Amino acid sequence: MTGRQEPYYVDYDADFGLSGLTEAFTLSPAPENTGAALGLVMAKLDAYDHECPVGSVDHLSADERSILGYDISHDEWGYADELREDVRRLVESPLADEAIRAVWRAAAGGVWDPAAHGMSARDWLRRIDETCAARPPRKIPGRRPAPSSWWGAWRPAADEVRDDVVAEIRSCREQSTGPLPSPGPLPSPDTLSALEEVAARVHPDLGFRLFLRALKVHSVRIEKARYDRFQVLGQRFGHPAALIDFGLDVAWPPIDTARRDATWDFGFSHLAGQAHQDWCANREELRKAAEGDGIGQTPGSAAAVLLEDALRLLRSALPDAAVTALWAGASDRPGSTDGRDWLRLIADVCRERLREAAPAYTLVVAPARTELADTVLREVRETAPAVVDKVISPHWHPVPATDVMDALEHVVTRIDPDLGFRLFLRVLNALSVRLTQERYDRYEAIGERFGYGEYHVSDVDHLIEAG
Known part of the structure; x- marks a missing residue:
């Protein structure tokens, strides 16, 4: 086995390498023999190749490829290489074979024990490596790229994170009432102790x-x-994030719509921001939005905040025409919805999602925070003269910007300044309103007082005028 070269890129959206392989074992019936177990290894590699096919420039002529520099073929760093690197680290490590066996069985759910088939843990890992090595390499016709500079920029040195990983494993062991299930009848290290050894002595x-x-x-x-x-x-x-999230049992706190734990936009304004040329205002798209809980959010949070926004608007005195104008201005998609019918559909889909994700949750729309109403209203009114002649979608269901700004004033002063400010930021984008640095700084200050996430207000920073 050879050491790892600098990869050209890494593009996994879930678990990978040896840990990704153990996941495949937990999701499959227990293999009856070594051949069947190695078949699962091949199936995992095949699945990656199917999901992440190699690109090609075969449609170009030889002359075109030469002119563009696409005149060689090179191997791509793929799943098999990641798997072999994990295997190499364990095989060449100072860990006892029983510790490696304990770790394998714990991660793979005990469905395949190499010792039961006459192999040591290291022998089993070597069989995995041989299976990967025998696989035809993935080839890409094209330039051979240089090692990626950004990979080295964010990839931490092992020493920088080793102590933190070891501390988490050790803390889990100390707080548990007992160790995780024993990997087998043979004397072996405690599973968590073996995992700690991997983090400390192999790679964090x-x-x-x-x-x-x-x-x-x-x-x-x-x-x-x-x-x-x-x-x-x-x-x-x-x-x-999916590598951590998927399958992990978390004791989530109760849903709280007042808790601002979204990194970006949220609620009705976030839904408006998702509208694009191919977007359809239908139940399916709403379902995607209602299921869009962010990293670290209690399941159902996205639906709860969207439902709260929709109910605030539904229960208000805002005329139907103003609701339609408000959505058109925030989404830049006029003609796609119709007043309160759209809000009722949003509320219906959100309730459906909450029944599944948080059946015990009951939304109580809290009184709006009004302490920033005057501050937000001042920003809306300061912008109004600059957009008086503008139109949302001038060539398709045009909506005068003045109608949108009037609706925003109503939301800010009579419904919810927070919702009004979030929609205002969306309207700035739709109307391409130029901003001074001073004005943008004021928006950031308002966002901080509302408790917005790190990248919420920065969605309009491209509107800042240079100089």
């Missing part, structure tokens, strides 16, 4: 991924604070 990333896999397999419920730390570690490794 591999130890972290296998630790997560063991927690998921054994349905260990973790508190929200630990989950948040896991996500921070995952971000430091450059892992997608």
Whole structure:
């Protein structure tokens, strides 16, 4: 086995490498023999190739490829390479074979024990490596790219994160009433101790991924604070949030629409921002929005805040025509909805989602926060003269900007300044209103007082005038 070269890119949206392979074992019937177990390895590699096919420039002529520089073929760094690297690290590590076996069985759910088939844990890992090595390499006709500079920029050195990963494993072991289920009748290290050894003596990333896999397999419920730390570690490794989320049992706090834990926009204004040229105002699209809980949010949170916004508008005195204008201005998609019927459909879909995700939850629309009403109204009125001659979608169901601004004033002064400000930011984008740095800074200050996430207001920073 050879050491890992710098990868050209990493593009996984879930678990990968050896931990990803153990997930495949937990989702499959127990293999009856070694051949069947290696068949699962091949199936995992095939699945990756199917989901992430290699691009090609075969449609270009030889001359065109030469002119463009596409005149060689190179191997792509793919799933098999990641898997072989994890395997190499364990095989060449100082860990006892029983520790490796304990880790494998814990992460794979005990469905395949190499010892029961006459193999040591290292022999089993070598068979995995041989299977990967025998696989034809993925080839890409094209330039051979240089090692990626951004990979090295965010990929942490092992020493920078090792202690944090070890601390999480050790903390879990100390707080548990007992160890995770024993990997077998033979004397072996405690599973969590073996996982700690992987993180400390092999590689913290591999130890972290296998630790997560063991927690998921054994349905260990973790508190929200630990989950948040896991996500921070995952971000430091450059892992997608789904690698931590999928299958992890989290003790989520109750849904609270007053808790501002979204990184970006949320609620009705976020829904408006999702509208695009191919977007349809129908139940299916609303369902996607209602299911769009952010990283670290209690399941059902997205539906709850969207429902609250919709109910505020539904129960208000805002005329139907103004509701339609408001949506047109915030979404830049006039003609796609019709007043309160649209709000009723939104509310219906959100309630449907909440019945599934949080059946015990009952929304009580709290009184709106009004302390910033005058501040938000001042910003809306200061912008109004600059858009008096503008039109939303001038060539398709045009809506005068003045109608939109009037509706915004109504929302800010009579419904909810928070919702009004979020919709105002969307309207700025739709009308391409130029901003001074001073005005943008005021918007950021308002967003901070409302408790908005880090990137909420920055959605309009491209409107700041240069100079």
